[in-house]
Amino acid sequence: MSESELTNAIEKFTKDLAGRAETFVRDISTLEVRTFTTPSAQISELAGGELDLNDPGLAGKLQLRAYTKIDFDCDTTVCLPIDANDQIDRSVWDIHQSMVSQALKTRESMLRAMGEALVSALEALQRVGG
């Protein structure tokens, strides 16, 4: 591998990182958690797929059971799962709430990680400058 190829790989990585950071900042304004169920015979088919919700083939296999959207200003949209008797399906709802809690923690720790990365990068750049 030549030096120029390596340089190109680094440039691509840097651009990718910048792109990720931009997407992250855009996406961080909302948090969405979706919980689906699928017939047990079909779930193994999902293991190799892209899990793209716009894929009609995938949509046909999944049933959306619970949905939570939290905006940055804490406006929250919640769709509850109900069972055949129009009662809240506790088992799905409880695990959905746990997933929401986990998602909030993930976002918080990613924000912290991004902040720390920025601080480290700035310190390294200061060393370059100094």
Added chain:
Amino acid sequence: MTQTALMPGIRLTLGGVHLPGEEDPLGVWELAGRDPVAYAAGSGYEGPIWRVELPEDQRAAFKDLRAKRAAVRLRERELERIEGLVARLDLVRSYSLEATAHEDRLLAAITALSSPATAFDTRTEERVNYGALYEQCRALVAQFQVLVRPLGRIETVVGGTLVGLTAINLSGDQRTMWSEESAPEQMEAHLAAVRLAMASRQALLRLLVVVVTGALGLAVKAHIPGGQILLLPAVYRFVRDVLQELEHLPEGVMVR
């Protein structure tokens, strides 16, 4: 780094990521490369997949999953100390009695790169094989790219059956698919798997930052043109080796 013992029937694999030596620097996941099951032909998915396989009686496995999460947290805290070690590395003091074997190895790599006479001397064992080094750098950078892909996936298999699957992006958005027949304890097992995978991803991203900024700082100190890139493999190895020492410490011993 080898995985510490898990109870029979538990397997933790990270697919889609290749790291030097095919070892997880956190010592938690077994690297599975491009697992043919996970990466079915034409699926188009190229991000990391954390897969947790548990025995039928997965309740007993919770203790192991919690212990692994604690191990990941410990390594993430240790990365802070390692970042300081790299930043304070004294290039002049090289090979002093105070330097550890890992520091000596890193210093040797810096010395080889910063001394053109050594780097290009084909008669010495210390000469730098630039072709191999560029290849190592390229491979490392390519895998760093995989780690920062927006989507990651966590799959939980209990008794050979996939019970839960979560796709999660960097900002925390999640899509979870459950089998209609998943029992509450299987759902709990998947939640524990998601927590472990996310803790691991965060620690790996932290490691990435420590390696990249560490290499940059050392390159500047040692006046190595392009050294921030060429030093990536050496700094990565240093970080991995110091983390590996945690495996040999008795429980409860703190590293200063």
